[in-house]
Amino acid sequence: xxxxxxxxxxxxxxxxxxxxxxxxxxxxxxxxxxxxxxxxxxxxxxxxxxxxxxxxxxxxxxxxxxxxxxxxxxxxxxxxxxxxxxxxxxxxxxxxxxxxxxxxxxxxxxxxxxxxxxxxxxxxxxxxxxxxxxxxxxxxxxxxxxxxxxxxxxxxxxxxxxxxxxxxxxxxxxxxxxxxxxxxxxxxxxxxxxxxxxxxxxxxxxxxxxxxxxxxxxxxxxxxxxxxxxxxxxxxxxxxxxxxxxxxxxxxxxxxxxxxxxxxxxxxxxxxxxxxxxxxxxxxxxxxxxxxxxxxxxxxxxxxxxxxxxxxxxxxxxxxxxxxxxxxxxxxxxxxxxxxxxxxxxxxxxxxxxx
Numbered sequence: 005x006x007x008x009x010x011x012x013x014x015x016x017x018x019x020x021x022x023x024x025x026x027x028x029x030x031x032x033x034x035x036x037x038x039x040x041x042x043x044x045x046x047x048x049x050x051x052x053x054x055x056x057x058x059x060x061x062x063x064x065x066x067x068x069x070x071x072x073x074x075x076x077x078x079x080x081x082x083x084x085x086x087x088x089x090x091x092x093x094x095x096x097x098x099x100x101x102x103x104x105x106x107x108x109x110x111x112x113x114x115x116x117x118x119x120x121x122x123x124x125x126x127x128x129x130x131x132x133x134x135x136x137x138x139x140x141x142x143x144x145x146x147x148x149x150x151x152x153x154x155x156x157x158x159x160x161x162x163x164x165x166x167x168x169x170x171x172x173x174x175x176x177x178x179x180x181x182x183x184x185x186x187x188x189x190x191x192x193x194x195x196x197x198x199x200x201x202x203x204x205x206x207x208x209x210x211x212x213x214x215x216x217x218x219x220x221x222x223x224x225x226x227x228x229x230x231x232x233x234x235x236x237x238x239x240x241x242x243x244x245x246x247x248x249x250x251x252x253x254x255x256x257x258x259x260x261x262x263x264x265x266x267x268x269x270x271x272x273x274x275x276x277x278x279x280x281x282x283x284x285x286x287x288x289x290x291x292x293x294x295x296x297x298x299x300x301x302x303x304x305x306x307x308x309x310x311x312x313x314x315x316x317x318x319x320x321x322x323x324x325x326x327x328x329x330x331x332x333x334x335x336x337x338x339x340x341x342x343x344x345x346x347x348x349x350x351x352x353x354x355x356x357x358x359x
Contacts, residue, residue, distance in 0.1 A: 020121060026050045028121075032114035033057045036106040037098070044073055046098060061098040065090055123188045126157060130185045130195060137207045138182045138197070145172035152178055152197060159195035167200050168231035169267025179265065181207055200230035205271075208262045209236070213251055221247045224276045227328040229321050231269055235287060235329050239276040248273050280330065287326035288334070291315035302333040312336065 011025045027050075034048040037059050045062035063076040065088050076096065081088040088094055140159060144151040149162040150172045161180055183198035198204055206223055215221040220242050228234040238247040251273045252259050259271060274286040281296040284303045291314035297304045307315050315336060316323050327334045 014118075020118070024121065025118075028114055028117040030057055031117060032110040032112075033059065035113040036102050036110035037100065039109050040102045040106045041073075041100055044098075047095065059098045059100075060095040061100075063094055063096055065092045065094060120188070123194060126194050127185055127187060130154075130157070130182065133182050134185050135203070135207075136182055137179050137204070137211060140178055140180070140197075142172060142174050142176050142178050145174060150178075152180065154195065157195065158193075159197050160193035161197040161199065165196075165198040165200050166230075167267060167269065169269060170199055170231075171267075179208075180204070200228075202226040202228045202234075205234055205236070205262075205266075208265060209251065212261050213258055215245060215250050220245055221250050225329060227325045229325055231267070232318065232321050233270040233272065233325060234266075235272045235274060235325050237274050237276050237283075237329065248275050274329075280332075283330050284326070284332075284334065287329045288315045288323065291322070298332075302335055303330065304335045304337050306337050 011022060011029065014020065014025050015022050030048040030050055034046060037046050037048075038044075046059055047062075048057055048059050050056075051058045061073070063074055065078050065081045066075045067078055067090050069075045069077050076084075076094065078088070078090050081092070081094060084094060084096065138154055138159070140152040140154040142150055143153040143158065147163075149160055149164075149166065152159045152161055159180075159182070161178075165183065180197035180199050181201065181204040182195065183201070183203075184196040186194045186196065188194065205226055205228055209223060210217045213221070216223060216238075220240070222239050222241055224237040224239050226234060226236050236251070238251055240247040240250075250258070256263075259273070263269065263271060272289050274283075274289070277283050277286070280298050280303070284296045284298075284305060285293040288305065288307075291307055291311045293311075293315070294306045294308065296306075305315070314322070315326075317325075323334055323336070
């Protein structure tokens with residue numbers, strides 16, 4: 005196959021410019037010759053007339069040749085260029101041969117250069133979209149996660165960044181946070197997606213609720229246990245706007261698309277307060293809290309017995325999320341024991357109860 009045909013095939017397959025590919029092929033062939041002849045000064049270029057890569061060697065014009073590889077006699081040099089004289093330098097076609105090992109080196113260089121150009125193109129197109137939500141189609145379900153097609157590019161959603169509620173169905177549309185755009189592929193993946201983080205939830209709120217996007221309602225903090233529950237603290241920057249009502253909507257109409265996107269994950273939307281006791285009460289929803297006492301950076305909470313399981317939540321996740329939200333330990337106290345020293349169950353913002 006002629007070199008031009010190979011280049012045309014690569015142009016069609018990779019979508020790269022012909023001039024770029026010609027230069028890459030020349031670089032690859034030059035690397036192969038330099039591997040075989042490391043002591044020579046070589047260069048390469050693509051000759052359209054012969055449809056081949058031409059390798060040239062640098063030679064010095066001398067009166068008497070001692071090294072044929074690096075020197076040419078003045079008598080022979082004038083046949084190349086009449087102006088050449090002893091002491092001049094001239095580039096001449098190199099007739100040395102290379103073997104299978106050097107050809108393999110050329111292929112490696114060419115493949116590496118093409119990968120680098122493609123990686124740079126992906127970075128250029130997606131870097132500015134890092135941290136935003138992208139739309140794609142599920143392409144392949146793998147053991148480590150999900151391959152997602154974004155236009156003409158492939159992205160990867162690792163299992164560790166998926167919600168337990170997420171399902172992998174080939175051909176289905178999917179939205180995800182573009183978590184990271186790597187400078188070059190890692191394990192063949194360059195675009196890393198995320199559906200389990202707080203940031204993904206914040207971006208969903210911005211997409212679905214105009215007031216959040218316009219900063220009329222501001223999200224102050226989010227804690228999330230993907231697939232189970234999230235707690236979102238909001239504040240209004242407009243006295244005429246109720247931040248919680250704006251996010252939830254009448255009959256939950258505004259938050260329903262977000263709940264659907266998260267596969268039914270529960271979301272508690274809470275109004276921000278500078279009063280830590282009020283925030284602890286709100287953070288423990290849906291449980292009804294009787295009273296809260298803050299002492300030594302810890303919250304001691306009294307609830308009725310029938311509210312205790314609601315406050316704790318499945319596997320302790322509700323109270324764990326609440327502790328993370330308010331940034332302090334939460335200590336559930338049995339109603340008949342009012343003294344904090346006789347408290348019952350302690351949760352810190354780092355702790356989680358085992359199932």
